[in-house]
Amino acid sequence: MKKLLFLFLMIPIFVWSQSNFEKADKLFNSKKYEEAEIAFKAVLKSNPNDIKTLERLADIAAHHKNWEQTAVYYKKLKEIKPTEADYFYKYGGSLGMLALEANKFKALGMVSDMKKAFEKAILLDPKHLPARWALIELYLQLPAIVGGSESKALKYSHELARLSPVDGYMSKGRIDEYFERYAEAEKNYIKADEIGKSKITFQKLYNLYLNKLKDPKKAKHLKQEFDKNNEISKS
Secondary structure, three states, X not given: OHHHHHHHXXXXXXXXXXXXXXXXXXXXXXXXXXXXXXXXXXXXXXXXOOHHHHHHHHHXXXXXXXXXXXXXXXXXXXXXXXXXXXXXHHHHHHHHHHHHHOOHHHHHHXXXXXXXXXXXXXXXXXXXXXXHHHHHHHHHHOOHHHOOOHHHXXXXXXXXXXHOHHHHHHHHHHHHHHOOOHHHHHHHHHHHHHHHOOHHHHHHHHHHHHHHOOOHHHHHHHHHHHHHHHXXXXX
16 A cells, blocks of 8 residues: 555645756757756756756756766766766766866876776777777876876777777877878778768768878879769769
8 A cells, every 4th residue: 555655645746846957958958958957956956966958967067068067977877877888988087078178187186087987888888889988098198197098098099999990090190190190091081081981980081181290192183082972872
């Protein structure tokens, strides 16, 4: 009898939460982020561990570039659902964005948490590509004295190559470009573009020609080929 009474008491709350979430979600999808945030926070008061609501609030915080609040939401999400790789990846990513805005001392204090978050994402999902990309960038940007290392970046580039040849060549090209080995970067980006034939692979090679190799002729020819191939695929 007590269980039945509890069920009847909970049904109105559940229905209220659902209807209010739907209203908040409509505001979110209409890009009325300020109103949506207020509505989602009201939903969260009745259900503090609601995953969908927390995800939406994290999205809104990220849209406003409020990385500290974004990290707070993803920290809670990974605690509620510690088997979800993306929550760890996005937590690490929000810390990374926050570190870019912080002073060097504070930013370095976040490095360990970032590494752990990205590594945990890979542990939970061995095929997680974005977490490997994040670690590559982290090891490139960090000074050697606090763990920055080309060899560590290459380790994750090799892992990407085994999972996705395009990402393997793209990441190797990124590493070569970072260390100003532009001829080698060109070779890797060309291989990536030959396989991927996407806007992303084109853009990386195009930017390299235009901004690093200072070769507008190659850039122009590449763009002509890209536009031509796109026209063929559309027809």
